[in-house]
Amino acid sequence: MAHAMENFCTISEEYDIDGEVGFALPNPLENLPDVYNDWMSIAKHLPDLIESGKLRERVEKLDMLSIDHLRDHKSQRLAHLVLGCITMAYVWDRGCGDVRKVLPKNIAVPYCQLSEKLQLPPILVYADCVLANWKKKDPNKPLTYENMDVLFSFRHTDCSKGFFLVSLLVEIEAASAIKEIPTIFKAMRMQELDTLRKALLKIASCLEKALQVFHQIHEHVDPQVFFNVLRIYLAGWKGNPQLSEGLTYDGFWKDAKQFSGGSAGQSSIFQCFDVLLGIPQRAGGGSAAQFLQDMRMYMPPAHRNFLCSLESNPSVREFVLLKGDAGLQEAYDACVKALVNLRNYHLQIVTKYVLIPASQKSKNNTSKEPSEQENKGTGGTDLMNFLKTVRTTTQKSLLKEG
Numbered sequence: 571m572a573h574a575m576e577n578f579c580t581i582s583e584e585y586d587i588d589g590e591v592g593f594a595l596p597n598p599l600e601n602l603p604d605v606y607n608d609w610m611s612i613a614k615h616l617p618d619l620i621e622s623g624k625l626r627e628r629v630e631k632l633d634m635l636s637i638d639h640l641r642d643h644k645s646q647r648l649a650h651l652v653l654g655c656i657t658m659a660y661v662w663d664r665g666c667g668d669v670r671k672v673l674p675k676n677i678a679v680p681y682c683q684l685s686e687k688l689q690l691p692p693i694l695v696y697a698d699c700v701l702a703n704w705k706k707k708d709p710n711k712p713l714t715y716e717n718m719d720v721l722f723s724f725r726h727t728d729c730s731k732g733f734f735l736v737s738l739l740v741e742i743e744a745a746s747a748i749k750e751i752p753t754i755f756k757a758m759r760m761q762e763l764d765t766l767r768k769a770l771l772k773i774a775s776c777l778e779k780a781l782q783v784f785h786q787i788h789e790h791v792d793p794q795v796f797f798n799v800l801r802i803y804l805a806g807w808k809g810n811p812q813l814s815e816g817l818t819y820d821g822f823w824k825d826a827k828q829f830s831g832g833s834a835g836q837s838s839i840f841q842c843f844d845v846l847l848g849i850p851q852r853a854g855g856g857s858a859a860q861f862l863q864d865m866r867m868y869m870p871p872a873h874r875n876f877l878c879s880l881e882s883n884p885s886v887r888e889f890v891l892l893k894g895d896a897g898l899q900e901a902y903d904a905c906v907k908a909l910v911n912l913r914n915y916h917l918q919i920v921t922k923y924v925l926i927p928a929s930q931k932s933k934n935n936t937s938k939e940p941s942e943q944e945n946k947g948t949g950g951t952d953l954m955n956f957l958k959t960v961r962t963t964t965q966k967s968l969l970k971e972g
């Protein structure tokens with residue numbers, strides 16, 4: 571087992587992790603086979619269809635299509651993204667409270683079949699709207715915000731491009747740190763402390779660069795638009811009073827099903843470094859631990875298997891503690907510190923993009939407190955408590971305080 575983690579090519583093949591974009595889907599497909607033109611046409615025109623009030627009618631008129639023509643992983647991922655966007659748009663429509671509780675069977679059946687095939691839930695997940703929802707404008711130019719675009723949005727001005735692409739770019743920047751994982755395990759086995767120290771420092775530096783990329787969010791995402799528009803389309807039907815029973819997937823399951831909405835809480839990258847560094851996010855069984863565990867089922871199965879297999883490898887933290895080497899401990903702490911900084915920054919972002927707009931909205935509504943739902947993340951968490959718990963657990967993992 572330890573040896574399998576010592577070679578990036580093996581990791582890459584077995585767990586679908588790309589050398590350049592990490593957990594993101596490399597060069598996602600932009601088109602489906604022609605039989606799916608109707609799905610594609612709806613997904614491409616969501617902003618106009620929602621605006622004109624014709625979206626639901628178009629979805630209800632769709633023919634029931636077989637998923638048999640989706641033969642490879644990339645076309646299946648694109649179809650999951652397409653059906654996910656259509657489903658969110660169908661359920662929430664203009665986002666004014668007129669909610670649909672039943673997904674028609676002509677779309678529910680292929681969506682659920684495809685979801686079973688991909689082992690993903692039938693709701694728009696981070697692996698769809700961030701990891702598979704992008705393209706380069708000029709294929710010869712680098713992966714920068716300016717040279718990239720998203721494939722699908724919900725409304726004309728919903729900031730989805732900014733939100734999805736900045737999330738993706740943070741993810742990609744942090745992904746260069748995954749390449750150090752084989753070096754870490756090999757250095758531990760060979761007792762090469764200096765090699766281990768340098769690999770840890772490289773991870774810390776990648777995570778620090780990811781934080782710099784995160785700053786771009788202010789330039790590309792407006793807090794009011796994020797809160798009042800995009801967030802609505804990412805909301806799920808688990809613990810959501812608007813769909814308290816969940817969503818009925820007509821023709822597939824008899825009972826309504828509850829699924830969490832799309833959230834970067836479903837990203838594998840942060841969980842990957844928590845596991846690698848032995849930060850006990852999932853210990854103790856509290857609600858934060860449970861949410862992070864639950865979110866694994868919203869990740870592509872290869873990525874959740876990667877996290878699981880990383881957990882069964884020798885502990886980097888215990889190794890560093892055992893050696894008592896000051897340089898090694900400093901390098902380990904630099905990684906933990908970089909994660910703490912990312913999470914502290916993320917907390918500021920959540921204050922700006924969720925808490926402040928929520929309190930402004932409730933002021934305008936002349937009620938005193940933001941509603942319970944408005945204080946929740948799209949993943950359905952009691953957000954500040956959850957995020958602070960995760961941040962504090964990270965901070966407590968520093969070997970040397972301060």
Ligand code: HEM
Nearest residue numbers: 737740741833834835840920923947948949950951953960
């Ligand atoms: C406008 C920007 C953002 C907002 C408002 C936001 C909001 C949230 C919220 C509310 C949660 C709690 C889970 C839920 O209920 O959804 C969460 C979790 C999380 N978010 Fe974000 N987020 C933003 C951007 C990002 C970005 C760009 C990343 C990095 C790719 C990210 C990574 C995470 C992670 C890893 C978690 C799980 C908690 C953790 O491990 O610390 N978020 N986010």
